[in-house]
Amino acid sequence: MPCERKPMRYGHSEGHTDVCFDDEGKCVVTCGSDGDVRIWESLDDDDPKSINVGEKVYSVALKVSANFGILFSSDFIVKIVEVVDSSQQKTLRGHDAPILSVALDPSDEFLASSSCDGSVAVWSIESQTQVAQWQILQKSSDVSNAKSLCRLAWQPRSGKLLAVPVDLTIQLYDRNTWTHVSTLSDDLISQVVNVVVWSPCGKFLAAGTVGGNLLVWDVEAKLCIERQKHEKGFTVCGMAWHPSGGRIAYTDTEGCLGLLEGVPSSSSTVQSTKVSRSSSHDDDDDRGLDEGMSDSRSPVKKPIMEEDDDDDDLMPATGRPRNRGSFLDDDDNSQGMSCVKLDGVPEEDGSSAILPAVGPAVSRPVYEGPMPTQPQRAFQPGSTPVHLMHRFMVWNSVGIVRGYNDDQDNAIDVEFHDTAIHHAMHLTNTLGHTMADLSQEAVLLACEGTEELASKIQCLHFSCWDTHKDWIVDLPKGEDVRTLCLGQGWAAVATSALMVRLFSVGGVQKEIFSLPGAVVCMAGHGEQLLIVYHRGTGFDGDQALGIQLLQLGHKRRQVIHGEPLPLSRKSYLAWMGFTAEGTPCCIDSEGVVRMLNRTLGNMWTPVCNTRDSCKSKSDHYWVVGVHENPQQLRCIPCKGARYPPTLPRPAVAVLPFNLPYCQTTTEKGQMEEQYWRSVLFQNHYGFLSSSGYEIDSEGQSRAEKEQQELLMKMFALSCKLEREFRCVELAEIMTHSVVTLAIRYASRSRRMALAQRLSELALEKASQIQEEEQEEEEPAYQRLICSSFEEMKLLLNFVFQEYLINIFKLQVSGAGKSSSSPAGQPRTTNVLDSMTMSNRKPAPLGSTSKQGKAPVLKPLAPKPKSKTQATLLQMSASKGNSKKLEDSQSEAEKVKPAPAATPPASAENIENRKPKTGFQLWLEENRKSILADNPDFEEMDVIKEGMGRFRTLSAEERLNWTERAKGDSDPKKRKREDEEGQVDEQTESDEGRTKKKKPLDTSAKLSAFAFNKE
The missing domain is CATH 1.25.40 (Serine Threonine Protein Phosphatase 5, Tetratricopeptide repeat)
Known part of the structure; x- marks a missing residue:
């Protein structure tokens, strides 16, 4: 099964880096050009022990039982110093150029060295003489100019073979005869070999090249059994094999540390041999060994809720991908014994002492199914891990909250980006707060509970106008705060009881609701509350997160109803929040930034990948803010870590957004990406406008x-x-x-x-x-809602006056006429009652009228009228056979009987009978001047402009226009009464001529407002 290459992580600054294991393989030691020696407990150790040497360190080695210390430099000399007595030194002279590397054989008898003069020499430590020399390397003037470091390696324990990297191959020399016995090579090698290292049992040999290739050979078979490539192709300058086998640590010239897991070792071969030999004795024993074999080769089952003490990373170490095919046990004694047994036997000839390989035993396959992922712990967005003594409790667009918890001080510092909001504050952290959030109104703090004390919430409401600016709330016993956030006038706290508690910023407890899973984080912006929680159990390193988005304004509603939150494969949520404009945004551990696209059904669109801006795999960007206008991702670069230090104050960098469209190197792809990015980042204008904000x-x-x-x-x-x-x-x-x-x-x-x-x-x-x-197109009265309040008030005022005048006029005219309708035909004389009813219960603005009920509202724009067009009077009369209307008809007949030949009043007559107001008369005479000044105005715009100009007139002028309107209406009234007795044909022809000659006046147009209710 092929081995697994772990991702590289930052170890030292750029330059030569070396690595080794301790004798027990419990830690990894690295050194670099930055002058530091670091001790790592594992590749995932984010806080290694660091020892500063002060100068560039080129090589490091650990051996408990070592008797000698070997020193070499650019003075062409190799010095051997005894560990017990440093005054006892031995000097080896013979090279004509700087020394590249040295290697001490396991028996402390010989020393091999390589030099820039192109030679490899073997020295006798006792006699300080050169016993062998080969001119096989390319010459160079200095170590920095050498094409290869030529790291030499002796075969462990016996030291029978010496491995020398020469150009694209590895040459093996026999210890007894100092002759070249074998050469290892592979077609994958395209650049010179830089470093070689033996496996602990001496069966395998690994090598790293300048081109970043990592290869492992079976020395006996001269077969390359493993090939790996550096993830970025950097030069491999250091390698070390774990003492128990199965893992190889390596470093590159960029200062990064990597690990190969599952490298083949001899333990499996030895176990297979034992199983084969035991198979003929006892079937039960064979079955037991076979099961042991299967367990060693199959993935090791781990507890789902395994504890993880490393709090420096939001994601537990168990959530990272594991090698499930080559797991080695450090306590397997058979492996160490086999190495001693095989390599301790002296060999007379060039043959290997390893026993001949026996066919591997067939193991029963064990299927475990998908491995569950440990759920991500709750965290506070914009904060660093809690176990750090100096940490950021929150960093957002308002300010920074730092926490200090050391031997000298336990305090909280609050700093605002804009000091106009509030001055900086220094708080004594007596309650042990570990969570914080900051807004332009308050600082919200919280701590988890203990056996004696309950979990507490503390709010410092610095924008409060009274003297009491803080409040504290204790949660019920056994309920702890997991995460919190602040909004505009409210605060939210998610607890371990799967509940979210809402508070006002002044301390009033508000709604409480439950979550369907354990909370991960929360964020607030204005009236929006964003909650992320676990929807279920993820598998194969993936998290299963859900998200809810709530509006906490006057009309509270849920925008996103627990939909899954998309994340990258085998990643976890690293940051969650809002842009400065109020759009939800999230970032996962792989550096992918996603933004909510409200116009696409609340889908999440990737807008950036911070990994593209990282120089090394272990570099990260810590996000502190997102802006849509201008398009900026504000973050802090972290070299070799996920979180920045508090001191010195980190500098904020700005990254651009880039949607992952195809073929962005072409002109077409670039323009497509720019267009859709502009569309996406413009969506906030519509959201803010619909929410009542100025844009x-x-x-x-x-x-x-x-x-x-x-x-x-x-x-x-x-x-x-x-x-x-x-x-x-x-x-x-x-x-x-x-x-x-x-x-x-x-x-x-x-x-x-x-x-x-x-x-x-x-x-x-x-x-x-x-x-x-x-x-x-909206009705006229509905469009008035969008106009200014004063204009709407004035227009509705005169419309209502017009209604009253029409109503009373219709009552008087109805009482003074006799009806020619049959006795059963209803007539509408009680219009005032209907108007009162409609005023008490107005119809919805957007409702449509049914046939036979309230009339359909007409727009202001004049339209050609037919003889069947209904007015307020006719449509009220057409409502049929109600008893109320019949009674009103009989009462009207008693007052004044009407001739039977009189037809119902037509729409044209009703229009002409309406009295004009002073504003209507003024508007008729000044309409042409308004249109001359504004030729693009529609009817509604003309009325608005007329109202504005009419208001500028003096009170006397407005009164004169009103009197003139009354004077104009009286003669028309008398004329209409005189014309009532004429024949029907003459009346219709006169009305037709009037309709053709006189355009509709403003009162006729505003009659579209008229509506009634049954």
Whole structure:
């Protein structure tokens, strides 16, 4: 089974780096050009022990039973110093250039060295003489100019073979004869071999090359059994094999540390031999050994809820991918014994002392199914791990909260980015708060409970206008705070009881609701509350998280109802929050930034990957804020760590956004990415506008203009590539005005077929716009809601006066006329009662009327009228056979009988009978001047402008216009009464001539407001 290459992690600054294991394999020791020697407990150790040497360190080795210390430098000399008595030194002279490397054989008898003079020499330590020398390397003037470090290696325990890297191969020399006995090579090697290292049992040999190749050979078979490649192709300059086998640590010239797990070792071969030999004795024993074999080769079952003491990472170590095929046990005594037994036997000839391989025993396969992932622990966005003595409790767009917990001080510092909000604060952390959030109104702190004390919530409401600026709440016994956040006028706390508790910023307890899983984090912005929790158990390193988005305004509602939160494979949530404009945003441990796309059904769109800006695999970016306008991702670069230190104050960097579109190296891909990124980052304008916030209209216009320019550029590029169908697809996204520009461009490019199709598309867009305007056209009184309050008040005032005048006039005229209708026909004289009822219960603005009920409201724009068009009086009369209307009809007949030949009043008569107000009369005479000044005005705009001008008149002038209106209406009234006795034909012809000669006045247009309720 192939071995697994772990991701590289930062170890030292850029430069030469070396690595080794201690004798027991419990720790890894590295050294680098930064002058530090670091001791790592594992590759996942984020806090290694560091020893500063002060100068560049080129090599490191640990051996408990060592008798000698070997020193070499650029003075061409090798010195051997006894560990017990440092005054006893031996000097080896003979090289003519700086020394590249040295290697001491296991029996402390010989020393091998390589030099820039191109030679490899073997020295007798006792006699301090050179016993062998080979001119096999390329010469160089200095170590820095050498093509290879030529790290030499003796075969463990027996020291029978000496491995020397020579160009693209590894040459093996026999200890007894100092002759070249074998050569190891592989077709994968394209650059010189830099370093070699033996396995503890001496059966395998590993090598690293300048090109970043990692290879393992079976020395006996001269077969390359493992090939790996450095993830970035950097030079491998240090390698060390774990004492128990199975793992190889390596370093590169960029200062990073890596690990190969599951490297083949001789233990499996020895176990297979034992099983084969025991198979003929006892079937039960064979079955027991076979089961042991299967367990050693199958993945080791781990407890699901395994404890993890490493709190430096949000994700437990058990959540990282494990090698499930080559697990080695350090307590397996058979492995160490086999190495001693095989390598301790002296060999007379060049043959290997390893026993001949026996066919491996067939093990029963064991299927364990998908491995569950340990759930991610709850965390506070913008904070560093709790176990750090100096840490950031929160860093957001408002300020920074630092926590100090050492022998000298246990305090909290609050710092604001804008000191105009509040001055900096220093708080004594007597309650042991570990969580914090900061807003422009308050600081919210919380601590977990103990056996004696309950979990507490403390709020410092510094924006409060009274003298009491803080409050503390104790949670019930056994319930601890897991995460918290602040919003505009509210605070939220998620607890271990799977509940979310809401508070006002002043300390009033509000709603409480339960979560369907353990909370992971929360974030607040304005009236929005974002909650992330565990939806269930993830598998194979993936987390199963759900998200809820709530609006906590006057109309509280849930926007996102627990949908899954998308994350990268085998990653966890690292940050969750809102952009400065209020759009939810999240970042996972792989550095992928995702933003909520409200126009795409609340889907999550990846907008950036911080890993693309990292120089090393172990580098990270710690996010502190996201902005949509301008498009900025504000974060802190962390070299070799996930979190920044508190001192010195870290510098904030700005990363650009880049949507992961295909072929972004081409002009087409770049413009597509820019267009859709602009569309995505413009969505917040619509959300803020719908929420009642003021928006930057100029910024929105600039964004729309940029989008249309990009579409036009893509259109021109498609025309150049003769992609006319693609041109039409782009035109469908354009606005109507830009489509016209595209038609002109296509015509000038002599693409008449394309221009014709674009013309048809333009007509379709124009018709769609007209239909949408007609569908969205609101009644006049409804459009008044959008106008200013004063204009609406004035217009509705005179409309209501007009209603009253019409009502009383209709009552008087109805009482003074005799009806010619049959006795059973209803007539409407009780219109005032209907108006009162409709005033008490107004109809919904968006409701549509049914046939036979309240009339459909007409728009203000005048339309041609037919003789059957109903007015308020007629439609009220058409409501049929109700008893109330019949009674009113009989009462009206008693007052004044009407001739039987008198027809019902037509719409034209009703229009002409309406008295005019002073404003209506003034508007009729001044309409032409208003339209002359504003030729683009519609009827509603003319009325608004007229109201504004009419208000500027003096009180006397307005009174004069009112008197003139009354004087004009009286003669018309008398004239209509005189004309009531004429014949029907003459009346209809007069009404027709009046309709043709006189346009509709303002009162007639405003009669569209009239509506009634049954």
